[in-house]
Amino acid sequence: MxxxxxxxxxxxxxxxILEKLKEKLPHENFIYLAxxxxxxxxxxxxxxxxxxxxxxxxxxxxxxCKIIVIACNTATTNSIKKIREIISIPIIGIExxxxxxxxxxxxxxxxxxxxxxxxxxxxxxxxxxxxxIDNINIHEKIGxxxxxxxxxxxxxxxxxxxxxxxxxxxxxxENIDCLLLGCTHYNHVIEMIKELLPNDIKILDTIDAVNRxxxxxxxxxxxxxxxxxxxxxKVFYNGSKLSKxxxxxxxDLNYLKF
Ligand code: DGL
Numbered sequence: 001m002x003x004x005x006x007x008x009x010x011x012x013x014x015x016x017i018l019e020k021l022k023e024k025l026p027h028e029n030f031i032y033l034a035x036x037x038x039x040x041x042x043x044x045x046x047x048x049x050x051x052x053x054x055x056x057x058x059x060x061x062x063x064x065c066k067i068i069v070i071a072c073n074t075a076t077t078n079s080i081k082k083i084r085e086i087i088s089i090p091i092i093g094i095e096x097x098x099x100x101x102x103x104x105x106x107x108x109x110x111x112x113x114x115x116x117x118x119x120x121x122x123x124x125x126x127x128x129x130x131x132x133i134d135n136i137n138i139h140e141k142i143g144x145x146x147x148x149x150x151x152x153x154x155x156x157x158x159x160x161x162x163x164x165x166x167x168x169x170x171x172x173x174e175n176i177d178c179l180l181l182g183c184t185h186y187n188h189v190i191e192m193i194k195e196l197l198p199n200d201i202k203i204l205d206t207i208d209a210v211n212r213x214x215x216x217x218x219x220x221x222x223x224x225x226x227x228x229x230x231x232x233x234k235v236f237y238n239g240s241k242l243s244k245x246x247x248x249x250x251x252d253l254n255y256l257k258f
Pocket of ligand 1 (some may be wrong): 039073147
């Protein structure tokens with residue numbers, strides 16, 4: 001089925017998902033919506049996040065998308081349940097990798113860096129309470145300012161390093177042995193995060209798990225694209241120009257009202 005896979009985020013964060021997904025699914029077409037007009041989602045109300053997620057999904061459906069990936073932890077944890085109730089095509093979300101972290105940790109201390117709305121969401125709380133974490137300490141940090149800095153791409157590496165350090169150091173001092181990146185924007189500064197973390201702290205994300213889920217859904221609904229002709233990957237934004245400063249790859253970027 002030639003219809004595209006739809007992806008959205010509040011901005012460029014979800015491009016870190018698209019980067020791997022397009023490699024894993026070389027025959028698929030993609031439509032990516034960067035809702036940078038409304039970025040960041042991390043400090044909006046749950047109702048606003050649902051409204052924005054729904055708006056993005058409706059636009060992707062207008063593009064005839066066969067499946068939607070919510071490439072945003074904040075939008076997933078605050079809206080996916082309701083979105084799935086009203087949208088009939090498969091919806092895949094991304095959320096912090098609590099389970100792999102619980103299986104991984106030896107020091108029984110897990111660090112997590114995410115937006116305020118992800119860490120205070122009911123879904124995140126449910127995931128924590130469904131997993132046995134009685135003997136495990138979760139050290140949460142809200143990545144204030146990071147999404148904006150990455151989105152705007154205006155800031156110097158040293159400024160971002162300084163902010164990252166102020167979030168990571170308290171967790172390092174708590175003896176964490178793994179760090180969850182709970183926001184897709186942070187993948188764009190992963191090299192800086194690695195620079196600041198001791199080598200024995202593992203960074204965990206859920207990109208591969210999300211990609212596996214997308215493939216499984218395409219197979220189980222029998223909607224894989226088998227045609228190899230004229231593949232397209234289109235990235236649309238609705239605010240001011242998308243900053244390319246943190247992007248590893250170049251995309252066909254287009255303005256669209258949505
Ligand atoms: N990329 C989004 C996420 O994964 C950023 C949220 C925001 O816009 O604050 O949470």
